[in-house]
Amino acid sequence: MLKSSLRAATSALCLSLLACIGFVSQADAAAKCIKGDRKPPFTLGWANIYSVPTWMKQTEGTIAAEVEDLKKQGLVSKLVITDAQGDANTQIQQIQSMIDANVDAIILIAGSSTAPARVIADACAKGIAIINFDSLVDTDQVTAKINTDSAQWGAGAAKWLIDSIGGKGKIIILNGPAGVSVSDDRRKGAEPVLKANPGVTILAETNTAYNVAPAQEAVSNLLFANPQIDGVLSLGGALSAGAVLAFDKQGRAQVPISGENARQFLELWKQKGLKGWATMQPNWLGAFAAYTAVQALSGKDVQAFVKVPLPVIDNSTIDSYLARADKFPADGYIYSPYDQALFDRLLAQK
Amino acid sequence: MSGSDPVLSPSPLYWPVQRQRNRGVRALFCVVAAFVAIYAYLFPGLLSIGGLSKFCQSWFPLALVSMAQAILMLTGGINLAIGATVSLGAVIAATTMSGPLGAPGAIAAVAFAGLGIGAICGLIVVRLRLPAIIVTLAGSFIIGGMALLVLPRPGGEIPAWFSDFLAGGTPVAALLLALIVLAWKLYLATPLGLSLYAAGENPVAAYRSGVPVDAARIAAYAISGLLSTGAGLYVAAQTGSGDPVIGQAFTLNSIAAAVLGGVGFLGGHGTMRGAIAGSLLLSVMVNVMFFLGFPPVAQYVAQGLIIIGAVALPQIGARGRRA
Numbered sequence: 001m002l003k004s005s006l007r008a009a010t011s012a013l014c015l016s017l018l019a020c021i022g023f024v025s026q027a028d029a030a031a032k033c034i035k036g037d038r039k040p041p042f043t044l045g046w047a048n049i050y051s052v053p054t055w056m057k058q059t060e061g062t063i064a065a066e067v068e069d070l071k072k073q074g075l076v077s078k079l080v081i082t083d084a085q086g087d088a089n090t091q092i093q094q095i096q097s098m099i100d101a102n103v104d105a106i107i108l109i110a111g112s113s114t115a116p117a118r119v120i121a122d123a124c125a126k127g128i129a130i131i132n133f134d135s136l137v138d139t140d141q142v143t144a145k146i147n148t149d150s151a152q153w154g155a156g157a158a159k160w161l162i163d164s165i166g167g168k169g170k171i172i173i174l175n176g177p178a179g180v181s182v183s184d185d186r187r188k189g190a191e192p193v194l195k196a197n198p199g200v201t202i203l204a205e206t207n208t209a210y211n212v213a214p215a216q217e218a219v220s221n222l223l224f225a226n227p228q229i230d231g232v233l234s235l236g237g238a239l240s241a242g243a244v245l246a247f248d249k250q251g252r253a254q255v256p257i258s259g260e261n262a263r264q265f266l267e268l269w270k271q272k273g274l275k276g277w278a279t280m281q282p283n284w285l286g287a288f289a290a291y292t293a294v295q296a297l298s299g300k301d302v303q304a305f306v307k308v309p310l311p312v313i314d315n316s317t318i319d320s321y322l323a324r325a326d327k328f329p330a331d332g333y334i335y336s337p338y339d340q341a342l343f344d345r346l347l348a349q350k
Numbered sequence: 351m352s353g354s355d356p357v358l359s360p361s362p363l364y365w366p367v368q369r370q371r372n373r374g375v376r377a378l379f380c381v382v383a384a385f386v387a388i389y390a391y392l393f394p395g396l397l398s399i400g401g402l403s404k405f406c407q408s409w410f411p412l413a414l415v416s417m418a419q420a421i422l423m424l425t426g427g428i429n430l431a432i433g434a435t436v437s438l439g440a441v442i443a444a445t446t447m448s449g450p451l452g453a454p455g456a457i458a459a460v461a462f463a464g465l466g467i468g469a470i471c472g473l474i475v476v477r478l479r480l481p482a483i484i485v486t487l488a489g490s491f492i493i494g495g496m497a498l499l500v501l502p503r504p505g506g507e508i509p510a511w512f513s514d515f516l517a518g519g520t521p522v523a524a525l526l527l528a529l530i531v532l533a534w535k536l537y538l539a540t541p542l543g544l545s546l547y548a549a550g551e552n553p554v555a556a557y558r559s560g561v562p563v564d565a566a567r568i569a570a571y572a573i574s575g576l577l578s579t580g581a582g583l584y585v586a587a588q589t590g591s592g593d594p595v596i597g598q599a600f601t602l603n604s605i606a607a608a609v610l611g612g613v614g615f616l617g618g619h620g621t622m623r624g625a626i627a628g629s630l631l632l633s634v635m636v637n638v639m640f641f642l643g644f645p646p647v648a649q650y651v652a653q654g655l656i657i658i659g660a661v662a663l664p665q666i667g668a669r670g671r672r673a
Contacts, residue, residue: 051646083646087599089585090636093408097640100393100401114504114591118513138504138591179595184503 031302033143035127041077042104042297044290047095049111049135051083053210054332056109059134059286062338063107066287069340075294088112095119098128105129105293107286110137113181117141129296131289134281135182143296146289146306148281150182153310154189154235157258160277161231164256168199169230172222174215174239178207186235203229208239212264212331215242216249223250231255237262237278237333244268261313261333263325270322278313284338291343306346311336374612375624377663381656382627385634392641403521407588409633410523411436411581413626415600416607417534418577420625423608425550425570426617427475427482432578432604434494435467436597439582441497444506444592453512460583461576467493468575472568490601497594506592517588527626530577534622542569551618607632610660631660 030036046063050056060081070076080103084091088111096119098106106128110116113136120130121141133146161171173190176183194200203226208214215238223229223246234240237260244265247254256275259265269276285308296302313321321334328334372379395401415432422429439460447456471489475482516522537543545566548556557563581600586592609615610631611624635656639649 048646080640080643081646082640083649085599088589088593088596089408089411089599092589093633093636094640096404096408097393097637100395100404101641112504112589112593112596114506115585115589115593115596118517118588118590177595179498179503179593181503 030299031129031143031296032304033124033127033129033141034296034299036299037127038104038297040075040294040298041071042075042294043078043080043102044076044293045080045095045098045101045103045106046082046286046290047091047098047106047108048081048083049088049091049109050086051081054329055210055281055283058283058329058332058335059109062284062287063290066290070290070294075298076290079290084111086111088115092116092119095123099123099126102126103128104297105131105143107131107133107289107293108137109134111135113138129293131293131296133285133289135180140304142304144292144302144304144306146285146292146308148279148285148308148310149189150185151189153279153281154186154191155193156189156279156310156312157186157235157277158190158193158233161233161256161258162193162197162200164275164277165200165231167197170201170203170226170228171231171233172203172219172226172229173205174219174232174234174236174243175205175207176210176236176239183207183235190233190235208242210236210238212238212242212245215239216246217242219243219246220250223247223252229255232257234259236260237265238331240276240278241265241268244272244274248272261321261335263328263330263332263334266313266318266322266334267325270318276314276318278318279310280313280333280335282308282338283333283335287338288343288346291340292347295347300347302347307349308346371621372623375621375627378611378624378627378631378660381660381663382631382634385631385638389634389638389641392638399521400519403519403523405634405637406521406523406527407517409630410527411585411588412600412603412607412629412633413527414530414577414581414584415604416611416625416629417530417622418574418581419604420608420611420613420620420622421546421570421577422482422574423550423613423615424546424617424620425567426553427567427570428486428605428615429471429571429574429578430483430486430601431467431471431490431493432574433597433599433601434490434497435464435575435578436582436585436600437497437594438467438493438500438597439464439579440586440589440596441501441506441582441592441594442579443583443586444508445501447509447512447586448507453509457583460579464576464579465572466575467579468572469568471575472571475571476564476567494595501592501594504591504593506586508586508590508592510590513587513590515587516584523584531622531626537573542566546570547618549617603629603632606657610657628660631656 067076067079082094091111116137117139124130124141130142131144132142136145175187204222206218208218232243234243234257240257240259241262241264254272254274259278261278261280325334390396418432419429442460442463443456446459447453475485545561548561549563549566553563585596607628608625610628613620613625
């Protein structure tokens with residue numbers, strides 16, 4: 001009697017477990033927004049916020065190259081590109097047009113971290129795969145977000161700079177534009193590190209576009225005002241190049257400076273023998289987003305957030321970047337090599 | 351004055367006068383109609399309620415700021431603070447709407463901010479006799495800074511019902527635009543409205559004829575501010591949130607739309623219908639080029655060509671008539 005009821009209980013348990021697994025795997029089978037009714041070859045929409053900066057052009061280059069690859073595999077038929085010319089409202093309008101044209105996937109760099117949320121939710125509801133990378137949107141109505149960790153970017157740069165000036169001294173901080181999430185998040189990441197080092201005085205902070213010229217001008221002004229600067233916490237590659245040029249123009253001795261894989265900065269670093277540190281927001285995030293969109297549309301599960309690790313470029317690794325410099329535009333970014341195997345590894349990570 | 355009143359007592363002169371006023375913008379109307387037709391051909395979904403609503407939603411804020419710019423240009427002024435004022439309207443809406451005062455409180459705050467900012471700009475320009483271009487440029491920094499103070503980074507919240515009401519699947523935006531145009535017609539029939547053109551065309555002569563030039567200009571600034579923050583409120587509803595830099599592009603686009611619509615920089619010349627048609631052209635152009643599959647670089651070129659074409663057409667037409 002006991003035995004049979006035990007058996008019954010066990011089998012019931014097994015059944016419910018099986019049902020559970022079945023349910024879970026069914027729910028997990030497709031990524032968010034994917035309904036499974038779209039068949040290859042797919043049409044991809046690339047909703048760019050601004051196509052003029054070199055970083056964007058290079059990123060678009062990796063997307064176009066990836067799409068060519070996917071076309072050869074018969075997975076993609078067409079890539080539709082829009083450029084909102086920096087206006088978040090236009091970007092929303094263009095995403096709406098992509099929905100109207102019934103593209104299968106939209107990959108985007110958001111012009112505002114909040115504004116596109118509603119139109120993206122509309123797209124998601126229509127079964128369009130949404131892959132958002134670099135500048136992210138505050139919504140979970142996307143298939144996947146792909147990015148490096150901006151806070152870690154800022155924290156890493158601050159930690160290195162403070163170590164290299166011996167834990168105390170006067171520094172200036174160069175930020176990207178105000179009110180933009182990426183620039184805000186990098187600065188936020190640096191904050192706890194700066195707070196923990198009361199010996200470090202912040203003389204001034206700048207907010208400029210991620211371009212050499214405005215950064216150079218801003219730093220020139222700060223140099224006039226501050227006879228002693230021990231370090232530059234730059235939170236963007238072009239900003240660092242601008243700062244180095246400003247120091248150089250005024251004949252001031254270079255100081256430790258953080259930055260990014262901007263070719264100009266890396267070359268100045270080597271040329272001037274700087275004490276430098278840099279990381280990288282890889283341009284191939286674009287190619288990776290296109291690849292991820294097709295993976296999701298093909299029914300593979302994709303995590304809601306795919307974190308791409310930040311590399312460290314220092315005196316021991318800078319040569320591996322500069323060795324490939326001639327393959328990149330003079331004002332561009334020297335990104336690390338990538339291939340499909342890397343993308344598969346990044347998608348498989350937990 | 352009531353004899354020439356364009357709205358309240360339709361005289362036999364009303365339609366001939368309107369035809370006369372339409373002369374400069376007739377070519378633009380044709381171009382806009384052609385583009386809307388092309389758009390409808392490329393995207394038949396436009397002709398559904400949902401499609402039309404979505405399109406009007408993306409056009410509506412630009413239509414509002416184009417009116418805001420046109421009203422000032424008619425008085426001989428210009429407003430370079432429109433973008434910043436839109437941003438401020440958006441962040442005020444996004445930060446107050448979920449607060450204790452709710453939607454009515456937020457709308458009141460947005461309207462008050464717009465009218466107040468506009469009136470202050472107007473007072474400075476008119477009373478201190480300073481150039482509008484300098485005052486509003488400086489104003490754009492101050493107002494833009496205020497927007498960043500209210501909301502340092504994108505965020506805030508607009509209740510879903512409010513967003514769905516203004517920017518859901520219904521043509522509320524089109525209806526609102528019709529109401530605002532009607533209000534503009536009524537305003538033109540008031541003494542201040544009637545003074546608007548006179549103050550822009552020849553302020554000295556108008557002043558000597560007893561036209562309240564200063565009051566008309568200050569009122570125009572206040573209305574311009576109100577329309578701008580109103581556009582910000584709508585953008586906030588449309589996006590469901592506030593962004594302190596969302597309005598930036600509106601300054602230049604509003605000037606482009608007004609000029610496209612035949613509103614002159616020197617004041618007194620142009621019509622509101624022209625400015626609205628100009629904004630419609632700018633907005634529909636983005637969608638037409640998308641559906642034509644133009645690559646972005648070609649879009650820059652095409653945009654420039656269309657704008658030059660739309661401005662040149664009436665000139666060519668006028669020359670043809672004279673010959």
